[in-house]
Amino acid sequence: MKAKDYTNENLKCPKCENYITQVLDSRSNALGRKRRRACSECQYRFSTIEIMQDNLDEIMKELSALKRIKELVIEIQNIKG
Numbered sequence: 001m002k003a004k005d006y007t008n009e010n011l012k013c014p015k016c017e018n019y020i021t022q023v024l025d026s027r028s029n030a031l032g033r034k035r036r037r038a039c040s041e042c043q044y045r046f047s048t049i050e051i052m053q054d055n056l057d058e059i060m061k062e063l064s065a066l067k068r069i070k071e072l073v074i075e076i077q078n079i080k081g
């Protein structure tokens with residue numbers, strides 16, 4: 001079975017910036033869905049991950065908490081001199 005072409009104006013090939021890709025493989029995990037893609041122009045292969053909005057919000061919250069911890073560690077190191 002030949003992979004189907006998908007056109008998505010928000011998703012372009014990182015190599016040649018073509019908007020038409022083929023989905024080679026697709027699998028779900030706890031966070032969302034991962035797709036293995038191939039550019040229909042240059043054949044470059046790359047992956048995309050589709051994440052449920054609620055999960056993404058949670059990840060962004062944790063990421064900003066980690067950034068804050070990193071800032072605090074730097075502040076403490078500066079105080080110690």
Ligand SMILES: [Zn+2]
Pocket residue numbers: 013014015016017018039040041042043044
């Ligand atoms: Zn390409």
